[in-house]
Amino acid sequence: MPAAISPATPCSSTAVATSTDRRGLLTSATDVARELDPDRSVWAELRRLIPPLYVPIAMMTLGVGIILPIVPLYLEDTGVGLTAVGVVMGAFGVGAALVGIPASSFAERRTNDHLLLIAIAAAATSVVLxxxxxxxxxxVLARFVAGSGFGAVGQSRQLFITRGVPIRFRGRVNSGMGGTHRLALVIGPVLGGAVAEAVSFRAAFVLAGAVMAVGAVFWILPGGREDQRIVGAAPPVAVRASLRRHRGRVARGGVGPMLIQAGREGRYVIIPLVADRLGLSVAEIGGLLAVGTVIDFVVFPISGVIMDRFGRLYSIVPAFTVMAIGLVMLGLADDATDVAIASVLIGAGNGVTSGAVLTLGADLAPEGEEGPYLAGFTLVSNLGLFLGPLVVGAVADVAGLDVSAFVLGGILLAGVAWIALVIGETGRRPPNPTPDEARQARSA
Structure with a gap:
């Protein structure tokens, strides 16, 4: 079994990597960060992050939520097969995965603010088109560009959190970002389904693009811009060198989240298709997605508290297991009630892992090389955004939607096993190097 990956030194505690308590035991990096700044309030931190973090994320995700229930139905309406639906849907994930390294290089040359602004513009325009x-x-091209824009927004904000948020707050800050995401996904599908049914599919896409564009308001909000270059990273050639240096950490750290993302993204395809097979209307399907997301939203605050106080695995393992059970139940669904129950389980499991993947990436990022590492981590993990829809479409064409749901649940459980056994706990251990990094340090 590969060695578990130890978390990197947090950016907020560079002066002290580990410390020793009165009993001579090593304290965690989280405890060290608390000692460095014990009086800083998490609520003050969350308020500070509203303009630069939560506003852009809310608007972008609301736009995505508006088209969430209608994209698979719009594609079916054009006459394409289920495999083609999966390919078009998956193009979003390909764009989100491949944008990581170019986005990191752009942020190094310009600023995180410029990266965020351009990403919002690209996503909004492509959704309308x-x-x-x-x-x-x-x-396919429009979905690819939309995914690239959405991925670059996430990359920008994850780098912002990794560089500027103390490790003891990261779980709750990322959970708050996940909660913002979930609230938008409660409102979006209901709004999108209603507009598509009352007006047209086209009107829903135009509305989604306009909502995404509102996210650019961060540029003029007080405290919304960093107004500085990202310090400490090198030009694009150093991004590639850093990825080569940490390729083992990137690979082992990204595979589990990739499988998790496949399960998460695949549910957005399988739930509307199963509901459509059972005869539900577009508005009803939007409401059904919103039901699961309401549960998701209600439980999301638990995620950050669990991750920060007990450890990342205490959130990830049980919650994603519940989500996998929900996917299996979806495959067994015979009516709308069954789909609703499955959606509630899926939403509950997903909610208690709010911000988990982002937090893992931030924990594992090597100090001083956060941007390149997060680009590589995002590249690997976001491949799941393509894998999930593709698996749903391909398996459904061959064996049916029920088998597709079972396979998606199995992929999710495989991701849980990888994170638990290969990555291990990242939130409350001293920052030791991986074996590959230790060998490189000795030979340096």
Missing amino acids: FGLTELAVLL
């Missing part, structure tokens, strides 16, 4: 065409090539 998606609703104006039925050509398969353009649909």
Whole structure:
């Protein structure tokens, strides 16, 4: 079994990597960070992050939520098969995965603010264009650009958190970002389904693009901009060198989250298709997605508290297992009530892991090389955004939607096992190097 990955030194505690208490035991990096700044309030930190973090994330995710229930149905309406639906849906994930390294290089050369602004513009424009065409090539291209924009927004904000938020707050800050994401996904599907049914699919896509564009208001809000270059990182060639140096950490750290993301993203395809098979309307499907997301939203605050106080695995292992059970139940669904129950389980499991993948990436990022590492981590983990929809479509075409749901649940459980056994706990241990990094340090 590969060695578990130890978390990197947190950016907020560079002066003290580990310390010894009165009993001579090593205290965790989390405890050290608390000692360095014991009086800083998490609520003050969350308020500070509203303009630069939560506003852009809320608007971007609300836009995604508006089109969430209608994209698979819009594609089916154009006459494409389920495999093609999976490919077009998965193009979003490919864009989100591949944008990581270019986004990191751009942020190093310019600023995180410019990266965020351009990413919002790209995503908003491509979502509108998606609703104006039925050509398969353009649909794939528009989804790819939308995924690239959404991925770059996430990359920008994850780097912002990793560099500027103390490790003892990261779980709750990331959980808060996940909660913002979830609230938008409660409102978005209901709004999108209602607009698509009352007006048209095209109107829903235009609305989604306009909402995303509002996220650019961070540029003029007080405290919304960093107004500085990202310090400490090197030019693009150093990004590649850093990725080579930490390739083992990137690979082992990214595989589990990739499988998790596949399960998470795949549910957005499988739930509407199962509901459509059972005869529900577009508005009803939007409401059904919102039901699961309401549960998701209600329980999300638990995630950050569990991760920060007990450890990351205490949130990840049980919650994603519940989500996998929900996917299996979805495959067994015979009516709308069954789908609703499965959606509640899926939402509950996903909610208690709010911010988990982001927190893992931040914990594992090597100090001083956070940008390149997060680019690599995002590249690997976001491949799941493509894998999930592709698996749903391909398996459904061959064996049916029920088998597709079972396979998706199995992928999710495989991701849980990888995180628990290969990555291990990242939140409350001293920052030791991985074996590969230790060998490189000795040979340096």
